[in-house]
Amino acid sequence: MSVHQCPHAGKTSCMRPTSLQVESLINQAEQLCEQRQQRFTALRRRVLTLICQAESPMGAYQLLEFLQGDGRSAAPPTIYRALDFLMAQGLIHRLASNNTYLACAHPQQDHEAVFLVCQHCGQTQEIHTDGITHSVQEKASRYKFKVLHTSVEVAGLCAKCSPGFNPPSAGGLA
Amino acid sequence: MSVHQCPHAGKTSCMRPTSLQVESLINQAEQLCEQRQQRFTALRRRVLTLICQAESPMGAYQLLEFLQGDGRSAAPPTIYRALDFLMAQGLIHRLASNNTYLACAHPQQDHEAVFLVCQHCGQTQEIHTDGITHSVQEKASRYKFKVLHTSVEVAGLCAKCSPGFNPPSAGGLA
């Protein structure tokens, strides 16, 4: 399980970040919440940490199990409320196509994102694409449709999971 | 509830089609299934008809109620199996953002679609956009990601429901 280079420089969802990178994401979140006078509570911090540490987007009940593992009392509303908060703050995204949640790669700016969701390993990459956003906007305006939010979720196979892919260091074994 | 002009000429999901248009959609479906040696059973026909007649995309349990209203015995698997079949045949689409199902506007060709989903009235327009599809494809290939299916769901307000919209015939009342 090697960590690959990534264009997003430490704040991306396309790989499992190191503990230092997670810490940095959490710190960013803390600052954002402070600026907005929102409470970044222990629970919210814990949930965001779990999401940041995950290899791939996680389901609500998966996260809930981790909370319960903490010894903490946790029922479904516990996790859904935390997720709602984190989404409202733009710190995480929800993937409608598989009901999972993942850390936002760029919590600073308000943006529309595109997600490349690997059907084989689940790893999901958030990418930015003015091109797509603009195409949608342009098309929508032709229908006098006022865009509030655009969800683009691309199902497919990531580089590692594409047929024929052989990891460079493994010589095709395993 | 007037029927507006629509670029899709009778086979669109942006409005409630007339009974003649529904009939035509069903006939198309029947022909496609025959060509593919698939059984277009009474149940499947009924479900597709319900979806075609709907003003806006319908939930599975909503559809199920209609089936039960028919006097027919119907449990969840009844409707989900019909929906699965219709999706496999490309006759309907599923919107992941709100768990609803709507008739495909162009069942003939295999296509990627973009959906403009009105948050106020629920009406949903399927549009075709090579631009968006190509943008996604191009972006994905830069990440060596093999695209299998692209889902684009745009939440917003349709022309009728946009703030300030006044229906031409109502003079701003109601």
Next chain:
DNA sequence: AATGTTATGTTATAATATAACATAATATGA
């Protein structure tokens, strides 16, 4: 009719998410 295949019926349950109300923690102002 006998047989295999596909579709549907039926029961149960899984997976995802929210409502409603109680308690606890935090913030604010007197």
Next chain:
DNA sequence: TCATATTATGTTATATTATAACATAACATT
């Protein structure tokens, strides 16, 4: 500091969406 308001969390129950597993029925082919 205390009283109060507000926000967050705990708790119980339930709603919503979807599937598993197995039985029966319909259909297709011989």
